[in-house]
């Protein structure tokens with residue numbers, strides 16, 4: 001019984017090692033583990049994380065939690081990451097008219113990812129691949145007025 005278990009364990013280990021070697025051998029660069037970022041937004045319209053760094057092409061997972069108490073209609077929060085080529089004000093102008101889609105205008109070019117609009121105690125996660133071009137990429141809440149109040153931060157892509 002015990003021998004059999006050890007035997008199957010060795011087979012599994014062997015299989016995993018083989019798969020790993022094949023995958024590692026074929027990929028041009030060592031795989032970077034995904035970057036996980038957890039951000040809290042509150043009733044004072046602030047993110048608790050306002051800066052983080054990622055590698056070019058790295059998988060990024062952002063989880064936003066609204067830790068405030070004010071109802072969503074007056075103090076909802078989301079998190080939007082934009083490409084650095086997008087003019088933030090242009091995006092915000094369009095976002096202010098997009099209440100039905102959580103203040104993220106549909107089909108807007110240059111949105112790298114976003115959460116839904118969150119009320120108190122709600123959480124949402126989104127994933128995307130970091131751009132390959134190094135530089136600073138804005139992330140912020142697009143609920144009207146919140147960007148100017150400081151619900152924002154910068155993702156830096158750096159080799």
Ligand SMILES: [Cu+2]
Pocket residue numbers: 041045075076077078141142143146151
């Ligand atoms: Cu907000």
